[in-house]
Amino acid sequence: MTAFWTEPDFDDHELVQLVRDHESGLTAIIAVHSSHLGPGAGGTRFWHYAEPKDAMRDALRLSRGMSYKNAMAGLPMGGGKAVILADADKTKSDGLLDAFGDAVDALGGKYVTAEDVGISEADMVRVSQRTAHVSGLPVDGEDAAGGDPGPFTAMGIYHGIKAAVQHKLKRDTLEGVHIALQGAGSVGSGVARLAAKEGARMTIADIDAGRAEQLAEELGGEAVSADAVQGIACDVFSPNALGAILDDEGIARLDCAIVAGGANNQLARAHHGEQVAARGILYAPDYVINAGGIISVTLEYLCRTKGNPCDINEVRKRIAQIPGRLEQIWQESDRTGVSPDQVSDRMAQKLIGR
Numbered sequence: 001m002t003a004f005w006t007e008p009d010f011d012d013h014e015l016v017q018l019v020r021d022h023e024s025g026l027t028a029i030i031a032v033h034s035s036h037l038g039p040g041a042g043g044t045r046f047w048h049y050a051e052p053k054d055a056m057r058d059a060l061r062l063s064r065g066m067s068y069k070n071a072m073a074g075l076p077m078g079g080g081k082a083v084i085l086a087d088a089d090k091t092k093s094d095g096l097l098d099a100f101g102d103a104v105d106a107l108g109g110k111y112v113t114a115e116d117v118g119i120s121e122a123d124m125v126r127v128s129q130r131t132a133h134v135s136g137l138p139v140d141g142e143d144a145a146g147g148d149p150g151p152f153t154a155m156g157i158y159h160g161i162k163a164a165v166q167h168k169l170k171r172d173t174l175e176g177v178h179i180a181l182q183g184a185g186s187v188g189s190g191v192a193r194l195a196a197k198e199g200a201r202m203t204i205a206d207i208d209a210g211r212a213e214q215l216a217e218e219l220g221g222e223a224v225s226a227d228a229v230q231g232i233a234c235d236v237f238s239p240n241a242l243g244a245i246l247d248d249e250g251i252a253r254l255d256c257a258i259v260a261g262g263a264n265n266q267l268a269r270a271h272h273g274e275q276v277a278a279r280g281i282l283y284a285p286d287y288v289i290n291a292g293g294i295i296s297v298t299l300e301y302l303c304r305t306k307g308n309p310c311d312i313n314e315v316r317k318r319i320a321q322i323p324g325r326l327e328q329i330w331q332e333s334d335r336t337g338v339s340p341d342q343v344s345d346r347m348a349q350k351l352i353g354r
Contacts, residue, residue, distance in 0.1 A: 007053075009060040012354075014040075015110065016059070019103040024095035026084065029055055030103065031063035032111055033079040036352045039109055040080025041298055042066035043116030043136070043149075044100070046123075048086045059083045061243075061265045066294070068348035069287035072325060073318070075298045078352070080111040086118065097123055101130025109133050114149060114297040117242070121148050135301035145310040146300035149293030152315060154190025156292025156322045157262045160284050161195065161236055163323035164258045167330050168282040169235060175199035180234040180256065182226070183241030184208070184215045187262045187290075191240060192219060205229035207241070231255055239263040243286075251275045260284035273341030277333075284326055285344040292319045 010016075015032040032040035042063060049055040059081055067079025084100060086092070104113050104127065114136035115124055121138060128134045139146035161179070165171050177200045181192050184206035192215060196202050202221030205228065206212040216223040224232065230245065231253040239245050243265035251272060259266070259281055266286045267273050276283045295318045303310035329347070333340045 007056060007060060009057050009064070011060070011064050013060065013063065015107075016056075017103075017107075019100070021096075021099035021103075024093060024099040025087075025091075026096045026099040026103075028082055028084045028100055028103065029059040030082045030107070030111055031059040031080060033060075033063040034067040034352045034354070035078035035110065036067075037071060037075070038077040039112050039133075040066070041070060041075075041077035041112045041114075041135075041294065041301070042079060042081040043114045043293075043297075044082040044084060044119050044127075045116040046084045046086050046090070046092065046118030048088055048090055049083075052085070055083050055085050065264055065287045067352050068345065069291050069294055070298070071348045071351035072288050072344065073291040073295055074321075075295065076302070077112070077294075077298050080113075081116075082111070082113055084118075090118065092123070094126060097126040098130055101127040101134070104133055105131035107133070112301055114294075132305075135297035135304075137300070137304075139300070139310075143312050145296055145303070145312045145315045148186070149296045150186035151190050152296040152319060153187045153262055153290055153293035154194065155316075156295070156319045157187070157191045157238070157240070157260070157289055158194040159320065159323050160289035160326055161191070161238065161258075161260045163326050164260045164282055164284050165236065167327060168258050173198060176201065177236060178203070178234040179236045179238055180224075180229050180232040181205070182229045182237070182239045182245070182261070183263065184212045185240070187293075188238075188240035189215055191238060191262065192221070196221065203229065203232050203234065236260055239266055244268040246272050246276060248272075248275070251279065254279065254281060256281060258282045258284070260289055262286070262290040264290070267341060270341075273339040276341075277339040282330065283340050285329060285341050287348075288325055288329065288344055289322060291322060295319055 062081035196219040237256040238261035247268035
């Protein structure tokens with residue numbers, strides 16, 4: 001693994017730590033980008049990377065994105081992220097999770113973790129046995145905030161898609177709007193169900209073709225291959241899988257008016273936001289539209305550290321503010337001609353003192 005500070009995605013990160021535990025087989029990277037607003041908060045990703053440098057790039061990009069996401073969501077948290085390098089079989093053990101929890105705890109609250117790709121609520125329960133600096137834990141009762149952040153992420157994306165449709169297409173409802181959705185996991189399926197309930201026409205793809213077909217059948221939509229979905233003619237392309245899909249080739253394939261989805265780091269590189277805008281496609285900055293999950297786990301964590309229950313209505317209230325933030329970004333973009341991603345980045349950088 002090359003020196004992280006020479007990586008193009010290194011952005012004056014405050015902490016980048018390689019964690020190794022030979023007994024459990026743990027190899028992980030914990031990155032804290034900024035603690036200007038509070039401890040670095042962001043989930044843990046459990047993924048098999050073809051090359052170690054890919055894991056480092058993910059940790060650096062995702063932690064920076066969390067700084068921006070938390071700042072734009074008005075949360076008193078900085079940006080952090082962890083990636084656990086899984087083997088090819090994605091073998092996960094209690095010992096591995098225990099070792100990871102010990103590594104988080106050793107940072108003394110500088111980093112607060114939660115679920116992300118490959119990590120479940122049950123995994124976070126295991127981690128919480130080794131550290132208090134964890135969120136996304138089960139809660140009792142429907143009125144308490146906490147648990148799996150996926151449904152809250154989906155809720156925010158749904159509201160954001162509605163805002164984009166109103167801004168770009170001047171339509172106040174998703175009735176008849178064609179959404180091509182990439183990724184039918186926890187978040188993507190939640191977005192699809194909310195949109196379909198309002199009358200959206202769904203085209204769905206996932207690397208697990210069976211999962212896409214099952215969701216499409218449930219919602220009266222159509223399933224297509226994972227390779228085809230990005231080029232489908234539609235009103236909204238909604239990426240809800242892994243990031244970096246908006247590169248030169250991916251942008252050229254788009255046949256939509258709007259890109260709005262929950263995947264992190266959708267733009268492969270900074271200049272790709274300008275390319276999307278140059279094609280007349282409205283882009284919803286990913287870390288703004290997908291903030292519902294971090295809103296939930298942050299409020300859960302803050303309430304728990306104070307010994308108070310957290311009202312789910314407060315979470316919903318904050319998630320409902322996502323469309324207003326997006327509209328502010330788009331209006332500034334329309335006024336200045338600066339692409340929405342750059343407008344959003346500048347707002348976030350100002351908030352974190354960069």
